[in-house]
Amino acid sequence: MLFAVVALSLVAFARAGETSLALGSPTYVAQGVFPTEAFASYYNVPTLTDEQPQPVITNVLTGKVFAAGLTDPKNIPVNDTSDPRTYPPALLSTDAAGPLVQNAFNQIVNIANLNNSGWGNNCSRCLAGLEVAKAVALVTPESIPTLAVNLCNYFKFSTTCQNTYGPLALGQVLAQVLAAADVAGYDGQNICNNFVSGFCPLPPPSPLNMTGYFAKPKPANAVAPPPSGQRARVLHISDFHLDARYATFAEANCTSSLCCRANNPNSHSLNQVLLPAPRYGWFTCDTPYDLALAALQAIPAVTGTEGSGFDFTIFTGDLVSHDPENELSQTYVEYTETVLYDLYKKYLGSGPIYAAIGNHDSYNQAEDAPALLGTQLGQANLSTQFSWNYDTLSTLWENNDWISSDVAAMAKAHYGAYSVARPDGLRIITINTDLWYKANYFNYINMTKSDPSGMLRFVADELQEAEDAGERAWIIGHVLSGWDGSNPLNNPTNLFYQIVDRYAPHVIAGIFFGHTHEDQFQIFYANNATNISAASAGAVAWIAPSITPLTNLNSGFRMYEIDAVTFDILDAHTWYTNISATASLDNQTAHGPKFVYEYSTRQAYGKSISWPASAPLNATWWHKVTEEFEQNPALIQQFTTYQGKTSVLSPNCTSAACVAAKICYMRSGSGPIGKTCTQGFGSVQ
Template identity: 30%
Template structure:
């Protein structure tokens, strides 16, 4: 197909006029834009996908000679052909700066590396160019040469003992540094609300009266105690605001630091009140807010990470926290370059920062400092009981990371093809080492394989997890979706209870964005096998903090997974909540509207925005829980993968 497209391209010609020996920048840009536009003017020659790939090919040509001109060309292309709003086109293709999260430099770097007429172009034109190409068929991927055959004994998990210990899981804080009391919490602007640059463009109805609300400049002191601050109502009240942002947050906004400290304090208080000890914490990422990218800058990215880690250290004291980076926890948003690409220097600062903070707080041993930097903020660590925790930076397979679209067509049975970041090899090597020692493993990452993951990597992870579950892998833990969810891994994609191999644990967020009550959970973990025996979930009803004169939120026990999903106690009390247990729940979600509603209520933590399954709002629940990889999920549910 490439030759056919190139032949057609010759007819429209990408060339600088011969009479211009030294064309100006303006002339080069103008001619390049004309060449691209001619692809669309002569639309009978090329279909939409071919136009996209040919555009990328022209972009590649100019990126190799004048990379500084690529942003101007592609901003024009994006706006002229209405691929997105003018603001988004500017964000996606303008050169990177420290004052706004723009990705034009990363896009230019990708153009220099990629082959537009290969699988690189197919996936880029589908996921990043508004589906101008159809989703390509998943190529044949067979990673079986990466490991020895799985012995029969490795196909079953070890039997648990009769004692447990506790592990805390938190995720998706999304601190909103510019959260503004009294600002619009029901904005109509694009993105997140509760800032001075968001508003509701509609006229507020006379029936909406907020004059009786009070606002307080409250805070948590150095000892973690809540202090009701001064009444600042006269300073922040605005009669034109529909829904004023109050102290502890709102459902269309991210977390003010006050809410984050409230959640952490509730965890510390629960431990003290119940004489409970968390041996370690897993934090599955996302510290930066969801504000529009033009309002996201380098300094606030660093400040957000430093504040979240400082606050966790304050409330968790000497308890180790094993963390991963989320898709928001970099700058520009979602980007990460591999060492093989030649551009990793753009992102070294992030691994350096996290290595300093994690090691400096005593969470990760000093000897692992270089490993954190080597594996893009990934690492493996052994807990005091002998469990290995492997942490992965999921931006290495994230659909919005431009660098993930390079070199997608190499041999899939070799590490250097499908694994430009080396993350898969790192994971497999660690799992092989643990398997040889009879050691159990937890894997933690931010983005689940069925959500915003590139299909080739999703398939690779699926094969890896299938090979090492359930004998070596005892748990897979993710965040990102903001919902309390799980997904199933089945043998040979047979969605039956008998074929269940492994399940994931996808944790609820602390941030209420969008429509969720804040929550957290802990696990009761078997001391012998590190299998999860139960999960205990907690939340606060954010709407009950509205109009209550600044009072501190009340955090409540929400549910026990064992009791909620097995109310008749048919599951053996001494059996872990393993893949078979969750496959049974998945079947019930498929067949029972009552279970589907229960699952949806928990996903939203009983917020006012929880869907009503009787109205058909829960159709995708079964697709989600039964699809381990993005390939199966997109086939089952079509569009609708959560963007967090």
């Protein structure tokens, strides 16, 4: 059956007079013994089936070997004291701050306990509490972790207050944000909306100021170039989330947080493992080494690239596992980045890999600060507190010959983002979407500005250079700019939407995201989507499925067939492995998981659409697909199946409300537009 699907796809293109790229085997069954050639040496015996391999890895910047204890699944290190803690300048020593902190705690508790009829409302009380906390941050910033933990415990915000907000976790981040943010105004309203149970209504987007973003008006003949008939292969992988601390046969049915960890049982059955973690992964866990290597070996086999490689690969972020804050560290992030980029180089062939930073590719997770913060708070090192990460990543990319030294220097200076003008006429522009991600605390400073970091001005300038040079461009990021609006912030993605409108469809040939772990897409329209139609559709963002099965998903990846001259996407092929079958593979070496062909995008969604076989799957085509969804709502269930990579745990989408909501998400490319859709149907997890 799978072979027939592939064959039909090839026949369709042959009838149109085109040459479709041949795929590889329709299925790939991984070997049952771990491929020991993946690494030079190991701390344990890598072929054991009752534990995950523990390779010996060397830090690319320091030349030092990462200690075995960093990833020891039986004794996971917590509260790393070697990581630098960065605070704004203090006016009062921490030792002398005790009475001030206690007084601030009492004031905030009193404000929170005031009766609504007596004083203010939830929003005004939240803002007043933030002002008290800001006063502490300005005088004795190193006391903020203590205040945050005490308030967290008092109001029962979390059961892990110390591990989340203490000085060895997010405490110093809170101190910086409170010291710099306008907590009584727009910044504070957003903080109280997002982090304090929606106490303030979400303020509307700020008026856009596009001054300086567009050097020239949009050309009158801004149309995409015609197809060339030449094809190339591009791999898209996302959200790998390697768990080097995965404990085979630990609890996969844990009570909270990341499962398949020796230190995370089911609280209702502390003395018995209810669901042993399978060797090749589970729905509540990140990617173990055994699944990671199986996927990387499967990719060349099923895509037909063995011995040749891809023309290039894009990776849309998230290398690191979903650890609790107190188990993360700068060293653990560096370890994971080193491991996976080396494995990509080894298994994915000779073509370059262009990568974007994910929200888990940082420490603290999701945190990236704009460079102006140091100037604002009067301490220069606050501007460079994440430079270690940009240095590590750019060095790895350059050492693997994926980018030049000039581009590596650009990445170091632009928050890990960069631009590459390829000799074939495609400009790759990567962006650090932590700078519009809702969970990044640093984004709650200067929120009335749509681009305080300058990242989006960088994107606009690169697109203008591409237009002037007659190039086409791909934009690669991690956190999607729209869909249901639950992940991005309004102001920066509103600005991004206008930039896309200016340079689509004649320059922008594709936009690519990850983050959700799901197979999705979103369409950008002209004039801020005031007229949603096939004629006004300008660009589409492809949101890739994840390698990690977290949460309740199968593991998958995608390959694009693109026009080798225009760089438009002509088809997309997706593969997955059935995670529900992994438990049957334990304690045996006959074979590993099976990766199977899931679907061709063109075949799955284009059957009822009048569309030339040589035409790309552009925004107009995708809008017509959404019109088909409106006419035949049953097709949304097919989309939902693919959204979860054919997971047995994905819910159905058969109600009128679900169908309408998903079509709305598909037509939203920014946070403000996504938030206008009915919420609650954005994910299958």
